[in-house]
Amino acid sequence: MNQKHAVVIGSGFAGLSAATHLASNNYSVTLLEKNESPGGRARKFSSHGFTFDMGPSWYWMPDVFEDYFSHFGKKPSDYYDLVRLDPSYAVIYGQDDILDIPANLDEFKAKLEEIEPGSANQLDEFLAQAKYKYQVGIHDLVKKPSRSLLEFTSLSLLKDIMRMDVFQSMAAHVRKFFKSDKIIRLMEFPVLFLGETAENIPALYSLMNYADIALGTWYPKKGMHEIIAGMVSLAEEKGVEIRYDAEVEEIEITDGLAKDVRLKSGEKISADVVIAGADYHHVDKHLINPKYSNYSEEYWDKRVMAPSSLLFYLGVDKKLENLRHHNLFFDEPLGPHADAIYTKPRWPEAPLFYACLPSVTDETVAPEGMENLFLLIPLAPDLEDSEQTREKYYDIIMDRLEKISGQEIRSHVIFKRSYAHSDFKADYHAYKGNAYGLANTLKQTAILKPSLKNKKVNNLFYTGQLTVPGPGVPPSLISGYVVAKEVIRENL
Numbered sequence: 001m002n003q004k005h006a007v008v009i010g011s012g013f014a015g016l017s018a019a020t021h022l023a024s025n026n027y028s029v030t031l032l033e034k035n036e037s038p039g040g041r042a043r044k045f046s047s048h049g050f051t052f053d054m055g056p057s058w059y060w061m062p063d064v065f066e067d068y069f070s071h072f073g074k075k076p077s078d079y080y081d082l083v084r085l086d087p088s089y090a091v092i093y094g095q096d097d098i099l100d101i102p103a104n105l106d107e108f109k110a111k112l113e114e115i116e117p118g119s120a121n122q123l124d125e126f127l128a129q130a131k132y133k134y135q136v137g138i139h140d141l142v143k144k145p146s147r148s149l150l151e152f153t154s155l156s157l158l159k160d161i162m163r164m165d166v167f168q169s170m171a172a173h174v175r176k177f178f179k180s181d182k183i184i185r186l187m188e189f190p191v192l193f194l195g196e197t198a199e200n201i202p203a204l205y206s207l208m209n210y211a212d213i214a215l216g217t218w219y220p221k222k223g224m225h226e227i228i229a230g231m232v233s234l235a236e237e238k239g240v241e242i243r244y245d246a247e248v249e250e251i252e253i254t255d256g257l258a259k260d261v262r263l264k265s266g267e268k269i270s271a272d273v274v275i276a277g278a279d280y281h282h283v284d285k286h287l288i289n290p291k292y293s294n295y296s297e298e299y300w301d302k303r304v305m306a307p308s309s310l311l312f313y314l315g316v317d318k319k320l321e322n323l324r325h326h327n328l329f330f331d332e333p334l335g336p337h338a339d340a341i342y343t344k345p346r347w348p349e350a351p352l353f354y355a356c357l358p359s360v361t362d363e364t365v366a367p368e369g370m371e372n373l374f375l376l377i378p379l380a381p382d383l384e385d386s387e388q389t390r391e392k393y394y395d396i397i398m399d400r401l402e403k404i405s406g407q408e409i410r411s412h413v414i415f416k417r418s419y420a421h422s423d424f425k426a427d428y429h430a431y432k433g434n435a436y437g438l439a440n441t442l443k444q445t446a447i448l449k450p451s452l453k454n455k456k457v458n459n460l461f462y463t464g465q466l467t468v469p470g471p472g473v474p475p476s477l478i479s480g481y482v483v484a485k486e487v488i489r490e491n492l
């Protein structure tokens with residue numbers, strides 16, 4: 001039997017995952033990446049002796065990575081060394097008001113108890129429910145292609161879904177257990193990864209608290225990009241041909257089938273099946289003839305996109321004090337910042353931000369005696385991001401970072417690069433300059449997400465953070481697996 005040829009577009013987590021699953025199921029696979037290096041939003045770059053992860057920095061849900069590599073008889077440790085962070089992270093509520101989150105559950109409970117008596121017991125029940133959601137959610141629901149409601153109609157699954165708080169908000173759920181504002185903010189923080197506020201995220205996602213508190217925060221030595229390096233090496237081991245600087249300009253559709261993929265260079269590559277791991281909107285609106293688009297511009301415009309961000313990659317010529325590997329600055333109220341992201345999109349007046357210092361854990365990402373500092377402000381998508389505005393926000397957060405950590409930092413910055421909306425658009429064709437794809441609101445969950453298959457072109461599929469199951473590294477890995485399974489099931 002002739003080997004089928006799959007063309008995969010994009011070398012992010014989803015594209016690499018789809019390509020490797022197909023290659024290990026006897027497809028010949030060509031993976032086309034527009035940039036000169038792999039990883040998409042999880043690329044890295046080096047300068048002045050510093051190595052920066054460009055996107056993800058939180059390694060959560062280690063079992064999902066184990067699951068991924070185990071499909072191919074491998075383990076994460078075959079490719080990278082993981083360490084569990086302790087403290088997992090620090091939450092900065094204000095000057096001299098910093099909460100380290102211990103990795104050990106009993107120590108964590110003791111800290112909660114100090115803030116709100118009785119909350120340790122409440123946490124037990126909260127986590128028991130979250131664990132159940134995690135087990136059903138991550139090991140079953142997210143692996144469904146979500147192409148039809150019928151996938152969800154088995155009696156046991158329906159019972160499971162009823163127990164999973166799909167119709168209650170995360171905000172209401174957390175408040176049933178805890179009263180202290182500090183604990184509420186802490187418990188609501190993980191869903192910010194899902195691209196909406198806790199009011200608009202189903203309580204199903206308290207599964208993220210289980211991931212955070214019980215499963216822990218991990219770090220691959222040498223940086224998050226080591227995961228990508230491992231995935232690339234595995235993909236190549238399975239025979240995937242990866243081509244960089246290979247931007248796709250058109251998926252040519254003939255007689256209702258995607259037959260050829262045309263590169264910017266003019267070269268054409270024929271395909272039996274095409275899996276697009278590039279941003280869904282870009283593929284649907286710019287790479288195919290509009291008559292085959294799954295969705296209209298109006299549809300896309302009405303989607304709730306997860307935020308974009310303003311990022312700073314900084315090389316600092318001294319070691320910094322009073323900061324951990326992960327630092328969440330909650331020293332301003334969340335409400336007005338959330339309003340500036342989700343309700344009336346604008347640059348926020350007093351932004352919350354996140355500071356990551358991987359060099360606290362890893363001496364390889366900065367020269368000796370120096371610090372690798374990554375700053376992130378979540379922002380509404382589609383904002384104008386001039387150099388002047390970036391600088392204004394650099395000063396705003398640097399003022400607070402210096403004051404709260406009690407040291408001068410700006411004058412020690414020997415390397416600085418900023419990154420925001422226009423970069424996301426230029427580098428990844430990101431719709432509205434989004435960073436994290438599509439938000440996981442109730443109306444954008446499972447079958448209500450953009451479909452992983454084109455409805456008019458039988459051999460064209462989509463994968464990645466804008467389709468099922470959603471944004472984040474673990475879901476993107478799973479997305480590649482789910483789409484490959486569909487291709488194989490349909491024998492395309």
Ligand SMILES: Cc1cc2nc3c(=O)[nH]c(=O)nc-3n(C[C@H](O)[C@H](O)[C@H](O)COP(=O)(O)OP(=O)(O)OC[C@H]3O[C@@H](n4cnc5c(N)ncnc54)[C@H](O)[C@@H]3O)c2cc1C
Nearest residue numbers: 010012013014034040041056057058248278464465472473
């Ligand atoms: C700043 C930031 C921080 C984050 N932090 C975390 C975190 O801590 N933990 C976590 O789990 N998740 C995090 N995320 C989210 C996570 O990184 C993403 O959900 C995930 O990487 C998305 O993978 P993907 O494969 O769907 O898309 P992408 O990584 O965007 O991959 C798509 C690929 O397609 C390529 N492409 C686009 N157009 C074309 C074309 N025409 N031809 C060829 N190739 C094309 C792009 O260059 C890109 O390589 C973060 C994201 C960002 C941006």
